[in-house]
Every structure is written in structure tokens, then in C-alpha cells.
Amino acid sequence: AALCYLPTRFTTLMEFYHTEVPLAYRHLGIGDLLVHRAFEWVEQSNLLVIPSCSFVLRYLKTHYPDRNSGIWKYVVDDEHTGIERLASRD
Numbered sequence: 001a002a003l004c005y006l007p008t009r010f011t012t013l014m015e016f017y018h019t020e021v022p023l024a025y026r027h028l029g030i031g032d033l034l035v036h037r038a039f040e041w042v043e044q045s046n047l048l049v050i051p052s053c054s055f056v057l058r059y060l061k062t063h064y065p066d067r068n069s070g071i072w073k074y075v076v077d078d079e080h081t082g083i084e085r086l087a088s089r090d
Contacts, residue, residue, distance in 0.1 A: 001025065003034045008050070013082040014042070015050040035059045042074050048082045049075055 004018040016038065021030050035056055042049055051057050064070050076082040 001030050001034055003038050003053075003056075005038075005049075008079055008082070010079075010083065010086060012046065012086060013048045013050070013076070013079065015052055016056045017052045019053055019055045031055055032059060032063075039071050039074065043071070047074065048085055050078060050082060051075055 001021045002019065003016060004020070006015045006017060007013075008015060016035075019031050019034060021034075036059075039049075041047075051060060060071065060075065064072055066072075076085055
């Protein structure tokens, strides 16, 4: 199983673009665990994420329905928004 990500032009901004769980292991919570652990890493590393993967977006909306809470502070819609958020951190 894998969660694929790409760095952007900024070292603290990543794009989560794909998750893959082998067919035999689907519907066992492995995808959820991958996303959960990835966001633990994001939080510990103080990164921002562009979640272009539909599974990641669905996970966020299901587990964190309030966009003003928790993990959403590490989520941005696009690179431009990420750049603005990074600039406001300084």
C-alpha cells in the first residue's frame, strides 16, 4: 500500500496525489491508516498539504467534517494558497 506525494517548489508544501491499496487488502482500513499516519508526519514536520487525491479528501471530510478544526490547518487547496499561508507563518 502507498500514499504518493510530490514536493512542490517549497520544501514545506507537499501534494498528496494518490493512494493505492492492493485489491486483496481493500476495505480493511489500510487506506485510512496510511492517510492518518501521513498527517501525523505532516503535523510533526509542520508541513502544508494539497490533497489532490480523492481518497485523501474523502478521508478528511469524513473524519474531520469541521474544516475549522484539527488537521485542516495543514491543508490548502492549491500552491498559491499554500504560498500565502507559508508567508503568514513568518
